[in-house]
Amino acid sequence: xxxxxxxxxxxxxKLIIFVLLLACVDDSAHxxxxxxxxxxxxxTIDDVINTPGGAIIYxxxxxxxxxxxxxxxxxxENQIDREVIVSSVIDSLNIVGFAxxxxxxxxxxxxxxxxxxxxxxxxxISPLEAPIHAIxxxxxxxxxFGGINIAYQNPTRAEVSLNMSTIDENGNxxxxxxxxxxxxxxxxxxxxxDPIPTVFIIxxxxxxxxQTATRSFEITPLEDIFLDxxxxxxxxxxxxxxxxxxxFTANQIWDGYWSNQWNCGHTNFLPLPHQLTLxxxxxxxxxxxxxxxxxxxxxxxxxxxxxxxxxGRLNLDNLPIYDxxxxxxxxxxxxxxxxxxxSGLPPGSNTAEDYEFQDNGEDFVFDFEAQQHEIxxxxxxxxxxxxxxxxxxxxxxxxxxxxIN
Numbered sequence: 001x002x003x004x005x006x007x008x009x010x011x012x013x014k015l016i017i018f019v020l021l022l023a024c025v026d027d028s029a030h031x032x033x034x035x036x037x038x039x040x041x042x043x044t045i046d047d048v049i050n051t052p053g054g055a056i057i058y059x060x061x062x063x064x065x066x067x068x069x070x071x072x073x074x075x076x077e078n079q080i081d082r083e084v085i086v087s088s089v090i091d092s093l094n095i096v097g098f099a100x101x102x103x104x105x106x107x108x109x110x111x112x113x114x115x116x117x118x119x120x121x122x123x124x125i126s127p128l129e130a131p132i133h134a135i136x137x138x139x140x141x142x143x144x145f146g147g148i149n150i151a152y153q154n155p156t157r158a159e160v161s162l163n164m165s166t167i168d169e170n171g172n173x174x175x176x177x178x179x180x181x182x183x184x185x186x187x188x189x190x191x192x193x194d195p196i197p198t199v200f201i202i203x204x205x206x207x208x209x210x211q212t213a214t215r216s217f218e219i220t221p222l223e224d225i226f227l228d229x230x231x232x233x234x235x236x237x238x239x240x241x242x243x244x245x246x247x248f249t250a251n252q253i254w255d256g257y258w259s260n261q262w263n264c265g266h267t268n269f270l271p272l273p274h275q276l277t278l279x280x281x282x283x284x285x286x287x288x289x290x291x292x293x294x295x296x297x298x299x300x301x302x303x304x305x306x307x308x309x310x311x312g313r314l315n316l317d318n319l320p321i322y323d324x325x326x327x328x329x330x331x332x333x334x335x336x337x338x339x340x341x342x343s344g345l346p347p348g349s350n351t352a353e354d355y356e357f358q359d360n361g362e363d364f365v366f367d368f369e370a371q372q373h374e375i376x377x378x379x380x381x382x383x384x385x386x387x388x389x390x391x392x393x394x395x396x397x398x399x400x401x402x403x404i405n
Contacts, residue, residue, distance in 0.1 A: 036066075036114055036116075037114070037116065038112075038114075038116060039112070039116040039117055039118050039119070040062045040064040040066070040067050040110040040111070040112045040116065040117075040118045041062030041063065041064055041110065041118060042062060042110065042118050042119050042121055043059050043060070043061060043062065043070055043108045043109065043110050043118065043121050044059060044060040044061075044062075044121075045057065045058075045059050045108065045121055045123055046058040046059055046060055046091075048123060048125060050125060050126050050127055050128050051096075051127065051128060051156075052127070052128045052129055052130060052131050052134065052156050052158075053096055053097060053098045053099070053127050053128070053129075053130035053131055053132075053158075053206075054094065054095040054096040054097065054098055054125070054127050055095045055106075055125035055126070055127060056092050056093070056094055056095070057072065057092060057093040057095065057106065057108065057123065057125070058091060058092045059091060059092065059093070059108065060091070061088055061091075061110055062110050062118065064110070064112055066112040066113045066114065067088045067110055067111075067112055067113075068088060068111055068112055068113045069085050069086060069087055069088055069110075069111050070085070070086055070088065070090070070093065070108065070109070070110055070111070071083055071084070071085045071108070071109050071110075071111055071117075072084045072085075072093045072095060072106050072107065072108050073106070073107045073109075074095065074104055074105065074106040074107070074125075075104070076097060076098055076099075076104070076208075077098060077099060077100045077102065077104075082097070088110075093108070095125060095127075096208075097206070097208040097210070098127040098130060098210075099130045099132065099133075099206075099208075099210035099211075100127075100130070101126070101127055101128065101129060101130075102126065102127070103124045103125070103126050104124065104125050104126075104127070105122055105123070105124055106122070106123055106124070106125055107120040107121070107122050108120065108121045108122075108123065109121075130206070130210065131154065131156045131158035131160065131206065132158070132160055132204040132205065132206050132210055132211070132212050133204075133212055134153070134154075134155075135152050135153065135154050135158070135160060135162075135204050135212075136202075136203070136204045136212040136213070136215060138151075138152050138153040138154075139151070139152050139202065139215060140152075141200065141202075141217035141219060142219070143219050143220060143221065143222060144189045144191070144219075144221065144222065145189075145191065145221070145222045145223075145224035145287040145288055145365070145400060146189075146191035146192055146193055146221050146222070146223075146224030146400065147189055147190045147191035147192060147193045147200075147219075147221045147224075148189065148190050148193075148198075148200045148217055148219045148221065149187055149188070149189045150162060150187060150188055150189075150190070150202065150217075151186075151187040152185075152186065152187065152188075153184070153185050154181070154182070154183060154184050154185070154186070155184055155185075157182045157183070157184050158182065158206060159180070159181075159182045159206065159207050160180070160181060160182070160204050160205060160206050160207075161178045161179060161180045161181075161204070161205050162178065162179045162181065162188060162202060162204060163175070163177075163178045163179075163202065163203050163204070163205060164176050164177050164178075164179075164190045164200055164201065164202050165200075165201045165202075166193075166198060166199060166200060166201065167199050167201070173201060176190070177190055180353060180356060181342070181353070182342070182353060183342060189363065191221075191224065193221045194221065195220060195221050195222060195223045195224075196220060196221075197218060197219075197220050198218070198219060198220065198221060199216055199217070199218050200216070200217045200218075200219060201214050201215070201216050202214060202215050202216075202217070203215070222287070223402055224287055224288075224400045224401075225284070225400060225401060225402060225403055226398065226399075226400055227280055227282060227284060227398075227399045227400065227401065227403075228282070229254040229255075229256070229398070230281075231280065231281025231282050232251075232254045232278060232279065232280055232281055233278070233279045233281065234250050234251075234276075234277070234278065234279070235277040235278060235279040235316070235377060236277070237275075237277045237316075237322070237379075238322035239275055239322050239324055239327055240275055240276060240277050241267045241268070241270065241274045241275060241276065241392070242267060242268065243265030243266060243267055243276055243392075243394065244265070244266075245266050245267055245268050246266050248263075248264055248265060248266040248393075249265070250265045250276075251265075252264055252265055252396075253265040253276075253394045253395075253396060253397055254278075254396065254397060254398075255396075256396070257396070258292035258293075258294075258295065258359075258361070258395035258396035259292075259295045259296075259359050259395075260295065260296065261294050261295050261296030261297060261298045261299075262296075263395065264294040264393045264394055264395045264396075265393065265394045266294075266303070266391070266392075266393050267303070267391055267392045267393070268391070269389075269390050269391045270390060270391075271390055272382060272383060272384065272385065272390060272392070273327065273381050273382055273383050274381070274382045274391075274392040275327050275379060275380065275381045275382070276379070276380045276392075276394075277377060277378070277379050277380075278377065278378045278379075278380070278397075279376065279377055280375070280376055280377070280378060280399065281376075282376065282403060283314065283374050283375070283376045283403070283404040284374070284375060284376075284399070284401035284402060284403050284404060285371055285372065285373065285374060285375070285401050285402045285404065286312070286334070286366055286370070286371065286373075286375050286399055286400070286401040287365065287366060287371060287400050287401045287402070288363060288364060288365040288366060288399075288400050288401075289310070289364055289366075289397060289398060289399045289400070290361035290362060290363055290364070290396075290397070290398045291305065291339070291361065291362050291364065291394070291395075291396075291397060292358065292359075292361045292362070292394075292395040292396035292397070292398075293305075293339075293358045293362070293393075293395050294393040294394070294395045295355075295358060295359065295395060298393070299350050299354065299355065299358055300339075300341055300347055300350060300354065300358075300386045300387075301347040301348060301386050301387040301389070302385075302386070302387060302389055302391070302393065303385045303386075303389045303391035303392050303393040304339070304385060304386045304393055304395075305339060305382045305384075305385060305386075305392060305394065306338065306339050306384045306385055306386045307336070307337070307338050307339070307382075307383045307384040308336075308337055308380060308381060308382045308383055308384075309328065309333070309335070309336050309337070309380075309381040309383060310334040310335050310337065310366075310378065310379070310380060310381075311327075311328045311331035311332060311333055311334060311378070311379040311381070312331065312332045312334050312370075312373060312375035312376075312377060312378055312379070313330075313331055313332060313375065313376070313377045313379075314373075314374050314375060314376055314377075315376065315377070316377060318330075327379065327381050328379070328381070331379055332370075332373050332375070333370075334366055334370040334373070334375075335364070335366055335367060335370055337364050339362060339386070340357075340362065341354060341357075342354055342357050347386055347387040348387075361396070361398065371401075374404050375401075378399070380394075380397070
């Protein structure tokens, strides 16, 4: 028993001695890695190019062997402190995020591996008009199906949101929707509104939270009735492919679900074109349609339609014998369409903007001539799939128009 107690006490003594030895270690050796407490030389400013909402500062770094990075420090117009840091092998600092024009001081320092900072070089930058203001000024609002179409120019491809509100029956401004974009010259339609005079109020916001003033557009939306899918069905015709392969079913094309990659119509792997015939179960003059891709990891690849044609008919009477070389024979040509990818990246690489664009459904508008026809039956002909896959998948289809009683 005594020997056991002695062994325990001996272990405690060793622990106490070890802790005391640690306490005696000189902490001065535990500063930043390799710190010599010698600041690097100053940065030499070569040029300043003012840009929309910021500036580019070109510089020559000091020649210190332990130089790690160059840092710019500044406050924006809201007195929020910000920093931009670049590697020692980069020769410029891109200052961005200013909403207002003016003169702003920027401090530039060199920092070494020991976190020693050089003496600061102070320069002034004078940002040009911020992209959000240029975008707002460029906006053109026009009447559209179920809402308003906003065309805009964004030459710097700034990441912004277009934010829309309307005025309710009590005179209150009510936020409705945001649309995120970095497209250079594009448009967007805010839809879902009755064909009555409506005031649309829009402002632009960037990723730093800078906002513009608002612009108002008074527009009377065109009639745009959603075609109820409860009446839809497959109309099997010569030349049609089955969209109920690999465990999927064709009616998933109109079941109201599309963001899940496991909810779609799916053909077999066969040479294109692939065609599908739908009975909408109601007669309408069609305004537009939305195509929702099969999402998830299959977005913009694996059979999602890239180039396709739409045909229509009021009825199926007196159709000519089917010609596989001319699937539109006897049908009214309603349009040739091409799917758009905001990022422009190759298949397999998608951005958040790509996912949002497709989750909202890709909107296609029929031209004026196509809108004049009374249509009940739709023929969808996929000419080319994304990634050139010999298969067609459709997440969801929706149509809008004016119903014919």
